[in-house]
Amino acid sequence: MDIHVVYYLVISTIMLFAGIYGFFTRKNLLAVLISVELILNATNINFAVFNRYLFPDVFEGHFFALFGIGIAAAETAVAIAIIINIYRNIRNIQTDNIDELKG
Amino acid sequence: MEFNYTILILLLPMLSFLVLGLAGMRMKHKVAGAIGTTVLGIVAVLSYLTAYLYFGNGRSADGTFAPQTPWNFEWLPFTTNLHIDMGILLDPISVMMLIVISTVSLMVHIYSFGYMKGEVGFQRYYAFLSLFSFSMLGLVVATNIFQMYVFWELVGVSSYLLIGFYYTKPEAIAASKKAFIVTRFADLGFLIGILIYGYYAGTFTFTPETKMLVAAGGMIPWALGLMFVGGAGKSAMFPLHIWLPDAMEGPTPVSALIHAATMVVAGVYLVARMFPLFIVYAPDVLHWIAYLGVLTAFYAAAVACVQTDIKRVLAFSTISQIAFMVVALGVCIGADTHEGLGYMAGMFHLFTHAMFKALLFLGAGAIIHAVHSNEMSAMGGLRKYMPITHITFLIACLAIAGIPPFSGFFSKDEILAACFQFSPVVGWMMSIIAGMTAFYMFRLYYGIFWGKENKELHAHHTPHEAPVSMSFPLIFLAAVTCVAGFIPFGNFVSSNGQSYDIHLNAQVAITSVCIAIVAIVLATIMYLKEQQPIADRLAATFKTLHQAAYRRFYMDEIWMFVTKKIIFRCISTPLAWWDRHVIDQFFNFTAWSAQASADEVRGMQSGRIQSYCIWFLVGALVFTLMLLLI
Secondary structure (H helix, E strand, C coil): CCCCCCHHHHHHHHCCCHHHHHHHHEEEHHHHHHHHHHHCCCCHHHHHHHHHHHHCCCCCHHHHHHHHHHHHHHHHHHHHHHHHHHHHHCCCCCCHHHCCCCC | CCCCHHHHHHHHHHHHHHHHHHHHHHHHHHHHHHHHHHHHHHHHHHHHHHHHHHHHHHCCCCCCCEEEEEEEEEEEECCCEEEEEEEEEEEEHHHHHHHHHHHHHHHHHHHHHHHHHCCCCHHHHHHHHHHHHHHHHHHHCCEEHHHHHHHHHHHHHHHHHHHCCCCHHHHHHHHHHHHHHHHHHHHHHHHHHHHHHHHHHHEEEEEEEEEHHHHHHHHHHHHHHHHHHHHHHHCCCCCCCHHHHHHHHHHHHHHHHHHHHCHHHHHHHHHCCCCCHHHHHHHHEEEHHHHHHHHHHHHHHHHHCCCEEEEHHHHHHHHHHHHHHHHHHCCCCCCCCCHHHHHHHHHHHHHHHHHHHHHHHHHHHHHHHHHHCHHHHHHCCCHHHHHHHHHHHHHHHHHCCCCCCCHHHHHHHHHHHHHHHHHHHHHHHHHHHHHHHHHHHHHHHHHHHHHCCCCCCCCCCCCCCCHHHHHHHHHHHHHHHHHHHHHHCCCCCCCCCCCCCCCHHHHHHHHHHHHHHHHHHHHHHHCCCCCCCCHHHHHHHCCHHHHHHHHHHHHHHHHHHHHHHHHHHHHHHHHHHHHHHHHHHHHHHHHHHHHHHHHHHHHCEEEEEHHHHHHHHHHHHHHHHHHHHC
16 A cells, blocks of 8 residues: 655645744754754655655655665754854854854 | 245244243243244344345336245145245235234233243244244235145134134133134135136236136126135125124234234235235126225224224224225236336235234223223223323324324325226225224224223222333334335335326315315314213214124124024934934944954854854854855
């Protein structure tokens, strides 16, 4: 039995927008980071699904998804490091308190 | 060029001004005064040398003294035709003015040593005197009308600075502002006249091409008339005279130098400078100037008869005497030496008047120095205390009254002769005004040196003779006044440059001397004694007239009415409203909108990454929509 491609896409779209929403609204940097992971994973799902349904005899989409996972892991490591540094400096990780970018 | 050194006549006083102005406060009073006086001494020597060489050179083939321009450089080149030059022009009248200015200025410099002794700002005072001397000398040697205008404004500024020398005194500040504003207002006419002249004559020099002037036709009289408006402002012609009596708030030597001898005759000098054009292209304007002069002379003489402040009397007498010179220039009917007798007479009177009026003012300064008051009521009987001042003052009074052999007699006689030549009516009027001059001068003289002594004032402060630094200039100027009349002035200065031998017009001379003597006798009867019953009774009988004359015929009030009620209310107030409510509000609105939008934009720069991302998202969505829709 074959699951229809739309279901996958609905899931990934929900994940994507949930991620975007979370990225904009969550005030805790860790929650923001998790939201970013959601966005990345939504795209990974899309890569895998489109590869599986549209071009079943090649594997580029699968490999791209693997790369995405790897990059997400690296990015998470970097982000965590930044968050820890922020925490050391201002003793919390609320986004409201991080406005040093202002000129 | 043998006159190359004349540049020093201008540069030295300017240098002295810079030195005293910048470093004066670190000098002792004596040093600063000595610098200023030495410089003026050198300038005076150079001026005399110039006169000696210039007149000693002899006449050129056509019988005139050829004008010389030892210096002339392009100061502001606009186009090949239009350029403003700065330079030095030597001709009979400018050389004569150099002598007048440097002599009087030197005397005033010496005199101020005594008069201003111990004053705060002594160095500043000398710096301003230097500035004034520089500007005035620059004015008379100007090679073109624009240079004259530049220096004209400079003398205006230095006059303003010196009138307001006692800048803690409200009257002095008001007087300096009044002088500056009134003369500046008149100078607007001068500037417009210069521009019209420059446009139509095609040059700013005093000797334009004849064909340009002929082509200009009716515009040249306008240009010359407007220039005279400036001259009338500086020379205190009615109705622009109002600043001069108030200008007496300045230190007395300043009044002697600027407001009696030199600066106020700038207007006369201007007319004399433009005389060749006036007489050919605008004789009508010249005659109107003469009528204005008659009016001014009469008005000022009438006011001078009742003033009680001695400097005010002298101020009005100055106005009246300058009007004599203006009349003399105005009554010329031709350019040759006979028809242009008035030109020579006016210049001669300028020369003699500068000397004896400076003497009168310096004498008045010595008196004020002695009694610490300007009012005649504080004086009286001073002849015993101040013999030198008394004698010199008397000489000056006799000179201004036109009694031979003092200088004023000769010059005034020539003026009256020129007036009679023009029209007997003007001649008689000027003779009567000359009589009034004699009357008010002797009223002043008796009021100061004779009459009732103010015992209570003398009780705690006995008047004393002025120190040498002050009496020397008095004696020097009195000596000049005694001999200046015998200078064969017409041989040096005349309307067309030809030599002219002054010969006394016996009829005019006898009449004017008789009138003067009658006036003096009248003044003696009225004012010699301690009690003055006739004068008091006259004042009581003609109370309104006396009061009106005492209040200067309400000219100040009329000007106040014109400025405050008419100009301020009808023109300035609506303009101010427009300025404040329309123009200012428009700019306020632009400023406000810029600020408001800046506030909005600044709010976006929160520094928070998430809000940036939202804007990024919105932007991305908008672009996507645009791409989809187009």
